[in-house]
Amino acid sequence: MKFGIFYEMFVPEYPPDAEARIVRQTVDQIVFADKQGFDYVWLTEHHFLKRFSHMSAPEVVFGAAAYQTERIRFGFGLALTPPAYNHPVRVAERVAMLDCLSGGRVDLGSGRSTTPAELYGFGLDPEESRAQWQEGLEAVTHLLATEDVPFEGKFVNIPARTVVPRPVQTPHPPLWVGGVGPGNAERAAKRGMGMLFFAQQTDYDALTTSIEAYHANIDQAEPFHGVVNKQTAGFINGLCSYDRDEIRAMAAVNMLEHAVHGTDWMTQGWPGGQATPSYAHVTNGTAGDLKAALEADPQGVQDLMVNEGFLMAGTPEDCAKILDSFKASGVDQVIIHMQMGGTPHDRIMESIELIGSELIPNYR
Numbered sequence: 389m390k391f392g393i394f395y396e397m398f399v400p401e402y403p404p405d406a407e408a409r410i411v412r413q414t415v416d417q418i419v420f421a422d423k424q425g426f427d428y429v430w431l432t433e434h435h436f437l438k439r440f441s442h443m444s445a446p447e448v449v450f451g452a453a454a455y456q457t458e459r460i461r462f463g464f465g466l467a468l469t470p471p472a473y474n475h476p477v478r479v480a481e482r483v484a485m486l487d488c489l490s491g492g493r494v495d496l497g498s499g500r501s502t503t504p505a506e507l508y509g510f511g512l513d514p515e516e517s518r519a520q521w522q523e524g525l526e527a528v529t530h531l532l533a534t535e536d537v538p539f540e541g542k543f544v545n546i547p548a549r550t551v552v553p554r555p556v557q558t559p560h561p562p563l564w565v566g567g568v569g570p571g572n573a574e575r576a577a578k579r580g581m582g583m584l585f586f587a588q589q590t591d592y593d594a595l596t597t598s599i600e601a602y603h604a605n606i607d608q609a610e611p612f613h614g615v616v617n618k619q620t621a622g623f624i625n626g627l628c629s630y631d632r633d634e635i636r637a638m639a640a641v642n643m644l645e646h647a648v649h650g651t652d653w654m655t656q657g658w659p660g661g662q663a664t665p666s667y668a669h670v671t672n673g674t675a676g677d678l679k680a681a682l683e684a685d686p687q688g689v690q691d692l693m694v695n696e697g698f699l700m701a702g703t704p705e706d707c708a709k710i711l712d713s714f715k716a717s718g719v720d721q722v723i724i725h726m727q728m729g730g731t732p733h734d735r736i737m738e739s740i741e742l743i744g745s746e747l748i749p750n751y752r
Contacts, residue, residue, distance in 0.1 A: 389711075389714065389715050389719070389720065389721065389722060389751040389752075390427040390428065390621075390720060390721040390722075391425070391426050391427055391428070391721065391722060391723075391724070391743070391748050391751075392426065392427060392428035392429065392430050392463065392621065392721055392722070392723040392724070393417070393418070393421050393426055393428070393429050393430070393723070393724055393725075393726065393740070394429075394430045394431075394432075394465065394623065394723045394724065394725040394726075395414055395429070395430070395431050395432070395443060395449075395725075395727050396432050396434065396440065396441040396443055396646075396650075396725075396727070397410060397411070397414060397431075397441055397442045397443040397727065398439065398440060398441065398442075398646055398649075398727060398728065398729055398730050399438075399439055399442050399730065400439065400645070400729065400730030401730075407442055410442070410730075411442075411449065413733045413736075414449060414727070415449060415452045415453050415456075416733075416737075417726075417727075417733070417736055417737065417740060418449075418453040418457065418460065419453055419456045419457055420737060420740055420741070421460060421740050421744070422453075422456075422457035422458060422459060422460035423744075424740050424741055424743070424744025424745065424748070425744045425748045425749070426460055426740070426743075426744065426748070427459075427460065427461060427721065428460065428461045428462075428463050428495070428721065428723070429450075429453070429460055429461070429462060429463065430463040430464075430465030430497070430584075430723055431443055431446035431449055431450065431462075431463070431464065431465060432446070432465055432466055433445075433446055433464065433466060433467050433468050434501075434503075434506065435473075435505075435506050435509060435510070436503075436505045436506060436509050437503065437505060437506070437649075437653050439649050440646070440649040440650050440652075440653055441650075446464055446467070447464075447482045447483075447485075447486055450462040450486050450490070450494075451485075451486060451489060454486065454489045454490040454493070455489070457490075459493075460493070461493045461494070461495055462486060462490055462493055462494050462495070463494075463495040463496075463497055463564070464483070464494075464495070464496050464497050464498070465497040465564070465566060465584055465586075465723075466497045466498050466499035466564075466565075466566045466584070467479060467483075467496060467497065467498050467499075468498070468499060468500065468501055468506075468521075469498040469499075469500075469520075469521050469524035469525040469528060470500055470501075470512055470517055470520030470521050470524050470543075471520055471523070471524050471527075471543045471544045472510045472511060472512040472520060472543075473501070473506075473510050473512070473524075474524070475544065476524050476527035476528045476530075476531060476539075476544060476546065477531060477546065477549070477551060479524070479528045480528045480531035480532050480551045481551055481552075483496055483528070483532065483555065483561060484532060484551060484552075484553050484554060484555040485553055487555040487556045487557055487561055488553050488555070488556055491556060492555075492556035492557045492561075494555070494557070494561040495561055495562045495563075495564060495582075495617075496528070496560075496561050496562070496563055496564065497563075497564035497565065497566050497582075497584055498521065498524075498525045498528075498563070498564070498565055498566075499521065499565065499566050499567060500517040500518055500520065500521035501517070502654050502667065502670050503653045503654050503657070504656075504657035504658050504659075504663075505653060505657055508657070514663075514664040514666065514667055515664050515665065515666055517666070518666060519542070519543075520543050523541045523542060523543050523544065524543070524544070525563070525565075525612075526539075526541070526612055527539050527541060527544055527546065529560055529563065529612040529613055530612070530613070531546070531549075531551045532551065532555050532559065532560035532561070533558075533559035533560045533612075533613040534559075534613075535550040535554075536548045536549065536550050559613045559614070559615060560613060560615065562582060562615075562617040562619075563579075563580070563581045563582065563611075563612070563615075563617055564576075564581055564582035564583065564584050564617065564619075564621075565579075565581045565582075565583065565584065566583075566584030566585075566586045567584075567586065572598075573585075573598040573599070573601045573602040573605075574601055574602070574605050576602065577601070577602045577603070577604075577605035577606040577609060578605050578608070578609060578610065579609060579610065579611060579612065580606070580609035580610065580611030580612075580615065580616035580617065580618075581611075581617055582617040582618070582619035582620065582621065583598075583602050583619075583620045583621070584621050584623070584723070585598060585620065585621065585622050585623055585719075586623045586723075587623060590622060590623070590624055590697045590698075590710075590713075590714075591697065592697070592713045592714075592716070592717050595622055595714075595717045595719065596716075596717045596718060599620050599717060599718045599719060600718075602620055603718075606618050619720045619721065620718075620719050620720050620721070621719060621720060621721035621722070621723050622714050622717065622719040622721070622722050622723065623722075623723045623725065624699070624700045624710060624714075624722060624723070624724055624725070625639070625643045625646075625698060625699050625700070625724075625725045625726075625728050626639070626699060626700030626701060626707065626710070626724045626725065626726060626739070627639040627700075627701050627726055627731065627735060627736075627739045628700075628701075628702070628703070628704060628706075628707045628738075628739045628742040628743050628746075628747070629702075629703070629735065629738055629739060629742065630703055630704075630742075632702050632703050632706070635701055635702060635735070635739075636694050636699075636701045636702050636706075637690065638731065638735065639693075639694070639699050639701035639728075639731075640689075640690035640691070640693040640694055640699060640701065641690060641729070642728050642729030642730065642731050643693055643698060643699055643728045643729060644678075644682065644689065644690065644693065644729070645728075645729035645730070646728040646729040647678065648678065648679065648682070651678065654670045654671070655670065655671045658671065700724065704742055704743075704746040704747055707743065707747060708747060708750070711747060711751060715751060724743070726739050726740070
């Protein structure tokens with residue numbers, strides 16, 4: 389089983405140096421994770437989501453880390469490929485440049501975003517976003533894999549051009565798709581892409597079922613350019629420390645702060661207060677339920693986070709129980725989100741070190 393570390397880049401406050409400090413600390417953490425044996429770092433792309441995610445340019449952070457690392461892979465988790473967000477030429481150029489800079493260590497995960505702030509901020513019709521995502525990704529893959537060949541689509545038309553530089557990995561870096569909506573595993577498998585199961589709560593039975601559905605379809609895949617990336621990755625919020633009680637309490641508080649901000653961005657701002665049909669799964673009432681529960685019994689909710697699959701928090705022995713469940717599900721990689729709610733830099737570094745020294749070797 390492989391190990392990844394994930395960032396949305398939460399900024400909990402606004403003293404003059406907060407954002408810049410957290411950006412630099414993120415690079416330091418990636419470099420340290422490389423030394424500790426982590427296989428991947430995944431950075432998501434978001435826009436306008438104050439406090440929740442300030443990671444608007446993942447490729448810049450990756451570039452800063454590329455020359456200071458040796459083996460860790462740089463995963464866009466996720467790049468927004470609808471042309472309304474990013475023209476496919478610009479995505480392909482950034483991916484190829486990073487692939488050159490890192491010596492072929494790039495993975496390209498893609499998505500369409502889930503917040504009205506981003507969708508409407510870029511003038512994207514939510515009900516068009518899935519079609520735009522697929523066409524944008526197809527165009528990016530086409531530009532990475534071919535030279536001087538035109539691309540014609542509904543949303544973007546590109547005359548015969550060759551993107552430079554060319555990627556190190558041929559015909560293109562491995563492709564992934566992420567999400568928590570219905571049917572994602574089957575869609576990913578049918579196009580030969582790896583699947584990133586980004587869910588705030590890990591239901592291991594449901595994860596196992598999704599992985600089975602993925603494997604049932606992957607061998608009949610029709611990839612964009614003949615290359616299948618047969619991999620799955622599960623997600624968990626987590627911190628590891630020998631200071632068991634303190635780290636569990638810190639992880640629960642910070643995870644809840646992060647989750648509340650995230651659900652606010654996903655559920656607020658829809659015209660009329662209701663998400664459009666293809667985004668109905670993001671406004672299912674859980675955000676309001678979480679806030680009400682926090683007001684009524686904050687300690688009970690914190691305990692629930694630790695005990696019911698929202699968190700991997702505690703000593704290496706505690707964390708191993710969670711990792712064992714991931715392994716049993718058949719997942720190829722576990723991705724750990726440590727910078728939730730602005731977790732302090734020193735506690736993230738401690739967690740990276742303990743996971744690297746005490747846990748990763750046991751799952752190779």
